[in-house]
Amino acid sequence: SYELTQPLSVSVALGQTARITCGxxxxxxxxxxxxxxxxxxxxxxxxxxxxxxxxxxxERFSGSNSGNTATLTISRAQAGDEADYYCQVWDSSLVVFGxxxxxxxx
Amino acid sequence: EVQxxxxxxxxxxxxxxxxxxxxASGFTFSSYAMSWVRQAPxxxxxxxxxxxxxxxxxxxxxxxxxxxxxxxDNSKNTLYLQMNSLRAEDTAVYYCAxxxxxxxxxxxxxxxxxxxxxxxxxxxx
Numbered sequence: 001s002y003e004l005t006q007p008l009s010v011s012v013a014l015g016q017t018a019r020i021t022c023g024x025x026x027x028x029x030x031x032x033x034x035x036x037x038x039x040x041x042x043x044x045x046x047x048x049x050x051x052x053x054x055x056x057x058x059e060r061f062s063g064s065n066s067g068n069t070a071t072l073t074i075s076r077a078q079a080g081d082e083a084d085y086y087c088q089v090w091d092s093s094l095v096v097f098g099x100x101x102x103x104x105x106x
Numbered sequence: 107e108v109q110x111x112x113x114x115x116x117x118x119x120x121x122x123x124x125x126x127x128x129x130a131s132g133f134t135f136s137s138y139a140m141s142w143v144r145q146a147p148x149x150x151x152x153x154x155x156x157x158x159x160x161x162x163x164x165x166x167x168x169x170x171x172x173x174x175x176x177x178x179d180n181s182k183n184t185l186y187l188q189m190n191s192l193r194a195e196d197t198a199v200y201y202c203a204x205x206x207x208x209x210x211x212x213x214x215x216x217x218x219x220x221x222x223x224x225x226x227x228x229x230x231x
Contacts, residue, residue, distance in 0.1 A: 031216060033217035037151070042201055042221035042222065042223055043201075043203075043218075043221055044221075045206065045218060048206055048216050048217035049216050049217075054206070054219055086150065086151050088151075088153075088217065090212075090213065090215040093165050093212070094153070094165065094167065094168075095143075095153035095165075095167075095215065096153070097143075097151045097152065097153060098150075099150050100150040100151070
């Protein structure tokens with residue numbers, strides 16, 4: 001079965017740029033979606049189809065996908081961005097989530 | 107305003123059954139595929155199942171295949187998850203989620219843009 005690998009944690013200084021990676025075999029050929037989840041809350045879709053932002057998501061959130069790695073980039077990180085982030089793909093009639101990355105804003 | 111409201115969670119013994127419901131409003135329910143996603147306490151997200159807008163196509167994670175059944179009643183704008191032969195490892199918050207784009211699902215799945223607040227299922231003796 002297809003696997004997605006994310007770092008357990010990423011730290012970023014307030015106002016700097018955070019990059020969260022999602023690794024998978026030839027993931028560049030798949031559509032990657034990203035979710036933000038804060039404690040006690042449901043997930044929120046922040047990027048779909050690699051680099052598209054749903055309405056209401058700040059432009060500070062962007063995504064890219066190539067080769068074996070997809071990346072979620074959060075520019076000008078704010079305290080409110082501190083959350084768990086999950087990547088997701090559809091593969092062989094299944095939805096696969098990455099293990100999640102805890103983003104800490106210092 | 108899109109709203110998804112799950113219900114039906116609770117405490118059940120191992121081997122027991124439970125049916126979850128997700129009442130949808132604020133969008134044309136039959137036009138969108140829907141999913142169930144769960145999250146065990148302190149763990150990450152795990153996709154459980156999905157169903158096309160018409161209900162004609164269903165998809166399951168290997169961990170629940172043969173035990174769980176997803177269905178929908180488009181006349182009632184309601185999504186269901188029938189869970190049988192429950193195990194301790196099924197303990198989780200179960201979320202229903204709406205597909206991002208209409209008339210999609212399956213290979214054209216483009217994420218889930220609205221989620222309910224979840225219902226807790228606890229499997230324990």
